[in-house]
Amino acid sequence: MDNIQPDIIADITAIQGIPAIPNILEVICKSTGMGFAAVAKVTSERWIACSIHDEINFGLKPGGELVLETTICNEIRESTKPVIINHVSQDPQFCDHHTPKMYGFESYVSVPIVRKDGTFFGTLCAIDPKPAKFDKKQVLEMFSLYADLISFYLSAIQQVDTTQQELVEERKKAELRDQFIAILGHDLRNPLGAISSSAQLLMKMPLDERSAKLARIIKNSSFRINGLVENVLDFARGRLGEGIMLDSKEEFVKDALLQVIIELQTSWPECDIRLETYLDKPVICDVRRISQLFSNLLGNALTHGDKSAPIKVFADSRNGGLILSVTNKGSKIPEEAFKQLFQPFSRGKVKKDQQGLGLGLYIASQIAYAHGGKLSVDSSDDKTTFTLNLDA
Numbered sequence: 235m236d237n238i239q240p241d242i243i244a245d246i247t248a249i250q251g252i253p254a255i256p257n258i259l260e261v262i263c264k265s266t267g268m269g270f271a272a273v274a275k276v277t278s279e280r281w282i283a284c285s286i287h288d289e290i291n292f293g294l295k296p297g298g299e300l301v302l303e304t305t306i307c308n309e310i311r312e313s314t315k316p317v318i319i320n321h322v323s324q325d326p327q328f329c330d331h332h333t334p335k336m337y338g339f340e341s342y343v344s345v346p347i348v349r350k351d352g353t354f355f356g357t358l359c360a361i362d363p364k365p366a367k368f369d370k371k372q373v374l375e376m377f378s379l380y381a382d383l384i385s386f387y388l389s390a391i392q393q394v395d396t397t398q399q400e401l402v403e404e405r406k407k408a409e410l411r412d413q414f415i416a417i418l419g420h421d422l423r424n425p426l427g428a429i430s431s432s433a434q435l436l437m438k439m440p441l442d443e444r445s446a447k448l449a450r451i452i453k454n455s456s457f458r459i460n461g462l463v464e465n466v467l468d469f470a471r472g473r474l475g476e477g478i479m480l481d482s483k484e485e486f487v488k489d490a491l492l493q494v495i496i497e498l499q500t501s502w503p504e505c506d507i508r509l510e511t512y513l514d515k516p517v518i519c520d521v522r523r524i525s526q527l528f529s530n531l532l533g534n535a536l537t538h539g540d541k542s543a544p545i546k547v548f549a550d551s552r553n554g555g556l557i558l559s560v561t562n563k564g565s566k567i568p569e570e571a572f573k574q575l576f577q578p579f580s581r582g583k584v585k586k587d588q589q590g591l592g593l594g595l596y597i598a599s600q601i602a603y604a605h606g607g608k609l610s611v612d613s614s615d616d617k618t619t620f621t622l623n624l625d626a
Contacts, residue, residue, distance in 0.1 A: 249284035252387045258380050259287035268362035276311045276356040306333050307357045316345040321365035341366035345377040350389040430456040454501040465593040478604045485521040488513040494529045502536045506544035515551045527601040530594035531620045535562035554626030567613040
């Protein structure tokens with residue numbers, strides 16, 4: 235099989251790997267009384283034998299070739315119509331045809347093999363030097379059935395090859411995902427923790443006003459970067475890995491929400507955050523994830539809301555579940571942005587002082603989904619409210 239393209243070699247190998255084909259060719263010969271049957275790969279340039287059953291010493295082996303123009307299969311490739319001849323010498327269409335004269339056969343059958351995607355593969359054919367006595371209709375039905383069966387096998391092999399390739403690609407993606415998460419989880423968070431701890435130590439020292447302000451900026455910036463890293467990690471896990479994982483149990487969430495407010499208030503000291511809670515009952519949830527969701531919602535309100543109006547936080551666990559809402563004054567969310575609000579990397583129009591990756595609301599929605607809850611938004615001309623609902 236010298237100078238044969240890799241895709242043709244793959245097709246020949248596929249045919250030779252189908253265990254039913256030798257039996258098919260043998261049955262064809264016995265049923266028709268013909269001595270030679272083959273599956274041939276036929277292209278616009280070549281005729282190549284893929285599998286052979288030879289009882290007449292025709293002399294062709296798998297991988298062997300005939301000159302394309304000397305074959306009737308070339309005509310079948312162009313017309314995609316079968317050819318059936320009982321007795322060539324008595325057939326008005328083929329009695330003077332060059333192919334029977336060249337190869338010395340009197341009976342001939344060939345039907346096209348067409349892949350399930352509609353592309354032409356080749357032919358299932360049979361020849362014999364003697365005239366054959368068979369019912370053309372029955373033989374056509376048998377050959378067509380076997381050609382369809384071969385097409386099915388080829389489709390199945392192609393699907394297996396595609397699936398195996400996809401598995402290889404998925405393994406590569408999994409390796410990249412693990413490397414990505416490891417870099418974020420270790421190489422970024424560790425030095426970030428050192429920066430944050432150092433800033434807190436500086437703030438406890440007797441500093442002049444300018445130095446104290448710089449220390450606060452470092453601490454607030456490290457807190458913000460940590461939030462961005464956590465969002466990117468969760469995005470990587472959600473889209474490339476196992477999804478957002480929970481450690482759910484009965485929790486009182488009030489202290490966790492207060493801690494989020496305290497942390498964010500240090501970055502927006504000029505903003506008024508008003509909290510109304512009814513959280514005397516525990517909630518079955520992952521409180522760390524609920525804190526993360528709340529931090530994303532509150533951070534979004536602080537960033538996009540009217541700085542002169544208070545942000546209202548409402549939390550209620552009296553029914554055993556949890557309702558948590560964050561409302562800020564401000565203009566209505568544009569329709570274009572509203573449609574993609576919970577999609578990753580969707581931020582709408584961003585002002586100069588509003589930086590971020592556009593992952594906060596997406597991560598919040600995924601945390602709600604992981605809890606079996608729902609995160610919704612209602613936006614009017616003067617205010618916007620995000621609401622988390624977790625059923626008991």
